[in-house]
Amino acid sequence: TQLLEQSPQFLSIQEGENLTVYCNSSSVFSSLQWYRQEPGEGPVLLVTVVTGGEVKKLKRLTFQFGDARKDSSLHITAAQPGDTGLYLCARNSGGSNYKLTFGKGTLLTVNP
Amino acid sequence: SAVISQKPSRDICQRGTSLTIQCQVDSQVTMMFWYRQQPGQSLTLIATANQGSEATYESGFVIDKFPISRPNLTFSTLTVSNMSPEDSSIYLCSVGMVPWEYVDTQYFGPGTRLTVL
Numbered sequence A: 001t002q003l004l005e006q007s008p009q010f011l012s013i014q015e016g017e018n019l020t021v022y023c024n025s026s027s028v029f030s031s032l033q034w035y036r037q038e039p040g041e042g043p044v045l046l047v048t049v050v051t052g053g054e055v056k057k058l059k060r061l062t063f064q065f066g067d068a069r070k071d072s073s074l075h076i077t078a079a080q081p082g083d084t085g086l087y088l089c090a091r092n093s094g095g096s097n098y099k100l101t102f103g104k105g106t107l108l109t110v111n112p
Numbered sequence B: 001s002a003v004i005s006q007k008p009s010r011d012i013c014q015r016g017t018s019l020t021i022q023c024q025v026d027s028q029v030t031m032m033f034w035y036r037q038q039p040g041q042s043l044t045l046i047a048t049a050n051q052g053s054e055a056t057y058e059s060g061f062v063i064d065k066f067p068i069s070r071p072n073l074t075f076s077t078l079t080v081s082n083m084s085p086e087d088s089s090i091y092l093c094s095v096g097m098v099p100w101e102y103v104d105t106q107y108f109g110p111g112t113r114l115t116v117l
Helices: none
Strands: A005-007 A010-014 A019-024 A032-037 A044-049 A055-058 A061-065 A071-076 A085-092 A100-102 A106-111 B004-007 B010-013 B019-025 B031-037 B044-049 B068-072 B075-080 B089-096 B106-108 B112-116
Touching: A005 A085, A010 A019, A019 A106, A032 A071, A044 A055, A044 A061, A044 B106, A071 A085, A100 B044, B004 B089, B019 B031, B019 B089, B031 B075, B031 B106, B044 B068, B044 B075, B075 B089
Parallel strands: A010 A106, B010 B112
Antiparallel strands: A005 A019, A019 A071, A032 A044, A032 A085, A055 A061, A061 A071, A085 A100, A085 A106, B004 B019, B019 B075, B031 B044, B031 B089, B068 B075, B089 B106, B089 B112
């Protein structure tokens, strides 16, 4: 099993603050997906990163894929209460069966 | 992208009964998956639903407990059989290999929240 480690596990911040969450593995990813899950909902895809060193932006969210494709980060600028949720990273489990392995997630709470 | 619906959205069931969850996609997709998310936990893959053949189960999950059907490219069902309180979870359907998306990208349904008393 190729594990994904996410940190921090919990994060509680005030509205307007910046934050970064991390997703790491000891092995190389072919790609990595970031999802956000709100209470009572299914995970919603935010981004897929594929190329080492790649940076993608989605409004106030910036996603970076490490040069060695073993790690990724998600940076949120000026966090808002609507950013509250569980942030999950996921990678291909290996092989050609297109299964994903998920990290345990970072539970973010943005207080007004 | 793909739009996925699940029914029911939630249910409360008695111990020993069974519940069938339906997953419908708005387009034909190659891959469909079923996940379980226990309270406060991340997602665990139960099985890959294969069209016209038996599902492929992950370690720790068996067909007798979680029978799965996939009669076509847009629909699948998961049954949770002989339920116990330990089966209380959110059950999620996802689709993969969506046209015009990266091959590993998956889209998820809204989930079915199951409580077993």
